[in-house]
Structures are given as C-alpha cells and as structure tokens.
Amino acid sequence: MPHAGLCFVGHRFGAFAQSTEHLMITIAVDCMGGDFGPPVTLPACESFLASHPDARLVLVGRPDTLQSCPALAAHDRCVWVSASEVVAMDDPVEVALRRKKDSSMRVAIQQVKEGKADAVVSSGNTGALMAIARYVLKTLEGIDRPAIASQLPNQTGGSTTVLDLGANVDCSAQHLLQFAVMGSALVSAISGQRNPSVGLLNVGEEVIKGSEVIKQAGELLRSAAQSGDLNFVGNVEGNDIFKGTADVVVCDGFVGNVALKASEGLASMISGFIRQEFSRNPFRKLAALAAYPVLSAFKRRVDHRRYNGAALLGLRGLVFKSHGSADAFAFSVALARAYDAAHNGLLIQVQAQIKRAAPLMAGPSAATADMGGPDN
C-alpha cells in the first residue's frame, strides 16, 4: 500500500514538504538505465507526472543529467537523488552488484528499501536489476526466487500475464507453484480481477504431457485448485498465451524468455513485411493511404510499447523493469504500471496470497542454480 503522507529528503535537490495529501504514490526512477538513458526517461517522467496528479517521482541519476530537463528540476512533485555510477547494459551481474555500489539502479532500489518510494522502475540490464533488487530488498517469506512477469496482448482484447520471463532458467515444481501464486496476485492487483485463472505452460493439455518437473508442478497446482487457493485451469500450450485461455500462464524462465522473444521477433518480421508490401510501388503506396486508419488501429493494437513494464515479483518491494529499448511513451507506460501496482497494494496482495498458499508451498524446493539469467 502507498506510504500516505510520505516525507523524505532528496540527496541533492531537496525534499518533498511534509504532506497532508494522503495516498500520494511515489515512484523511484533509474533515469540512467536502458539503451538511451535520460533522453528517454526524463520526457517519460514529465508526461507521467502530467497524467498522474497524485504521483511523485524520485529521479535517480548523475547530477548533471537533470540539467537536460529544467521542467522536471522545477517540478514540485519531483526530487532528485544523485548517483555517481551507471550499470551498463552489458555489465556482468557481478560487476553491477559488487563494484558499482553507487549506481543509479541501486540507489533507486534503495529508495524503496528505505520507504522513500512505493515502487522503482528501471530499464537497465535485467540480470543486474534482479540481482541488486534481490540483494537490497530480499525475497518475501515463502518465496525462493523472484520471477519476472509481463502482460502480453491476447485475441480477446485483454492481456495474458506470463511468468517467469527469464529470471530463473532452471525451476523446480515448487518454484512454478510460487510463480502461479504471485502471478495470480499480480493480476488481481493490477486488473482488480478476483481469482484469475492460471494455466501451466506445457507441450499438450493432458496431465501426462511434459517433463517430470512440469508433471509435478501440475500436481501441486491441482492441489492448490482443490484447496481453493488458485483458480488452476490445467495445462495450456504456447498458442494459448495469445488466445487468452488463462489470465496467468506459468513457465520456467528459459521457456518464457524464448517464447517472449520469439513472439517479439515474429511481430517485428510481420510489421516489416507489411511495410515492405505497402511500399513496393506507387499503387501500393496509394493503397497504404486508403488503409491508413486501419493500419493505425492495427498498429495500436499490437503496439508492444503499450505492454511495457514487467514486474519483478517475490521481493519485499515493488520493482518494475522497462524494456531496454523503450522510447519515452513505452517508459511512461512502465511508470504507470508501477503506479497502478503501488496504488492497488500489490505487495500486500502477494503477501496475503502466499500466506494462504503456504501449506502447499512448504514442500521441498529443488536447490538448482539460477545462474545465467537472460539478456535485457
């Protein structure tokens, strides 16, 4: 839940005045992260503040950066916290975690740890973000490993929440159960949906399908359904993500990451084909003009920027990851997603759901390594 009447001191530019406003939401922003850094993050912060009058931002980055955006420097719902280092997109996790202790990413996460922000958003290196968030915030009781969850559009016009998308390349059945519980809480918090349906990603619908880990996870999830802790609807297949068969689709991080990136690759190929075909000759360029309203509507519907902002679930604080290549619009979507999660008390919902499912999650969890997380 948001920190009502939050008061804190920015390291460099000052502090929010002791506020009488309740339920203001404060988001810490790693302004230096991503492929583009401040030229993308700062304009996004400006538009986010304009559309969210009850939001405040803690902008974290190099002191000289703010100068590029005087509107934010003067903004009354904005404070600046300086950080002398930046985690590069290709920094190994080890370097980001141990050698860059004053990185904008880490300082931004610390704002959440210290109660100065309700959530943090970064478009930096995923592996580093997960490692630092885990180190600084720690995992929730009952959760062995945080997971990355994101929404993908489906053909019902809604979205499917998929996790894990790459934090954990080797998972046990227990981990998959934990992901299911956290994903279910995320959907409840973000969309207000009670008891969202959960599917287990597999190579077939039948219970005998899949690897040993998947079959065991299926058993755990069926137990959770019987005890009323989860609305588990059974195995789903890759195409069900886009059909919208279940609100939440659970998988290990290797499979989720490949499925997500394969989908991104296919969408990009299809967009390229459409562009090529519409510009092949002057007649086709005319046809593109005629079809412009349709192409715009279509582009809007499949615009991945609208789904930017993955949640790092299972931590003692709200952390959102924007795509590294996000533009200002996409980054502002990630900010809005973090705002919604904080506003709707995602952390409390996740904790409550974990507590309810605790008896199921008490089983032995495999001690497989979660090294070698994915690229951004």
Add this chain to the structure above:
Amino acid sequence: MPHAGLCFVGHRFGAFAQSTEHLMITIAVDCMGGDFGPPVTLPACESFLASHPDARLVLVGRPDTLQSCPALAAHDRCVWVSASEVVAMDDPVEVALRRKKDSSMRVAIQQVKEGKADAVVSSGNTGALMAIARYVLKTLEGIDRPAIASQLPNQTGGSTTVLDLGANVDCSAQHLLQFAVMGSALVSAISGQRNPSVGLLNVGEEVIKGSEVIKQAGELLRSAAQSGDLNFVGNVEGNDIFKGTADVVVCDGFVGNVALKASEGLASMISGFIRQEFSRNPFRKLAALAAYPVLSAFKRRVDHRRYNGAALLGLRGLVFKSHGSADAFAFSVALARAYDAAHNGLLIQVQAQIKRAAPLMAGPSAATADMGGPDN
C-alpha cells in the same frame, strides 16, 4: 537416395510395373491421418502427382476410401495399400503402437522399411507417428533420439530450420549436439546449402547464459566448430528464429514446441486483428478492397501452409509430419518436402554427417526419459 527403378506390389489395387525409369521418387501417404483425412489428403495427392512427373505415391488407407477419388484410383503413378485401422488424433501412443497394428500410419511407415517407398508422409498424431516410426524403422547409429525439425519463415525472405519441436521434452547436451548435426544435414539436403550455420537457442548470447545443459551443449558445439564438423555460430535468442541469424536453431523439444505454438498463436491473433480492423465499417471495407493486392501478398508471405511438413530426423528412413489441421494445399507442400528430401538424398547426408561428427558424439548421453511428447 531414391530407389531407382523401384518395383513393388500394392496389397489391393496392384503394383507399379517393372520400371525402366530411373530416379523415380516414391512417397507413401497415410491417407487417413489428420483432422480431415481423405477429403484433404487425396486432393493433395492428385495435385502433387500433377506437379511432380517423376513421383509415385503409395496411398495407404481403408479400402473404401479410394472410391472417393476415382482420378487417383485410375492413376498410373499410384498404388493403393489397404489398412484396416486408423490412429485417432487423440489416441495415446500406447494404443497406436500396440493395439492398432494395421493402422494406415503404421502400414505407410512399413512401406519405407520394406524399401517400397523413399519417404512417408502423415498428418496424424505426432506422438504416435514418432513412436511407430521409431519402432518400425529404428534410429540411425549414433542417434539416441529422433527429433522433429521444421522450417519457419524469417525476415530475410528465407527460412530457419528449428529442432527439436516437441519429440523430446528433456534433453542432454549430447542430444542437442545430435540435433545440430541432423539439422545441418537437413538444410544441406533440402536447400543445397553447404555448411549451414547453426545456433543454440538460449536466453542470451553470452556463453555463461542458460541452464547447465545448455552451457554443456555450447561447449560441445564449439568443439564441433573447431574440428570443422559444424558451422556453429554461438547462442541465439528467440527473436533470432525470425531474424534468420542462423540457418539452423537447436533447442530441446519443450522449448521448441512452446516457441512454435506461441508464434502460431501470435500470427493467428494478428491475422484476426487485421480482419477485424478491415471490416469494422463500410469505409474500412472499401480500404480493404484498395489494399487487396497488398493483403494477398502479405498473406502469402506469412502463410504457414507454405512451411508445412516437419522432418522426423534420426530414423533409418525418411518420415515427414504434416500439421494435423492441414488443408489440401498444405498437405501437398508436405508431400513436396518429402519428395525433395528423398530426391536430394537426405538420409545419406544425415548418415555421412553423423559419421563425421562421431568422435564428438561419443560422450555419455544422459538417460533422461523422453515420455510425454507433444500434442499434434
């Protein structure tokens, strides 16, 4: 290589006359398989024969089926072999393998085993096809497990061959090496490309990424590259499948199956969106008319039917799997693919490549189970 001057006796309707023609290619067809059976497979056979004057077909199915297509019954490059049973799309592997010994699927595979056909095509139940093919034909020396390989279109305008697409849900590093060798041979045989590039599907490009199995597979593949046995280009990610970064992408069957189906789901969602947007009101319907040539060209480019026909690699005979929901056009594409593979001596190429890579493949192969194959 094709059986030159092949002569054999059809069980029911006769036999091909002793032929003086050389290099005729004979394909055995499971006419009863797939979601639709003969109404799809028989018209596909007709058009395949018309476009392949040096091909012959062995049509396998229930005796009464041929009556539905008198043109094929009278065709001089066609014989009919009767089979009294049909493997249903939802038959468990056990039932298909042990209780339906006179199924059209099994009898069609036996044509290859007995040297009466150069390849077999079925659109039946994948798990059953793999199990029966493996039982009847056996695996090639040096291959622990057959894999399913298919071509997906990429943005270069060419295609990427991906394997395994679902035959093996748990793979060792050795298995992934075997898939790489077989996939490389497949691309050489089908496209005539010497030394196709091979990528290992992973969650990042760096060698430290991925699960333990993937890291070990990366080491084996790098050894194969050093010894000149494979053109291994390193790790690739999900989006590289559609970028066309490598000619062959290797992964375990669980990951491959999910990536393939997720892509199918996304493509289907996008098609649906385009249809919806172009039919939203009369103006948009007019725009659709104007854009018709573009939409047709686009549809052709992403038409998955053009990529129908997955190869079951690693068996002592050529087996091709058509999608269960294939229409006559798609099924004829699968027939053509089997024809190309036989014509270009795929089996000999795979065997030669395995022989060359034998020293690398001599490592211990994990004894993990390959139960629970995918749905069709």
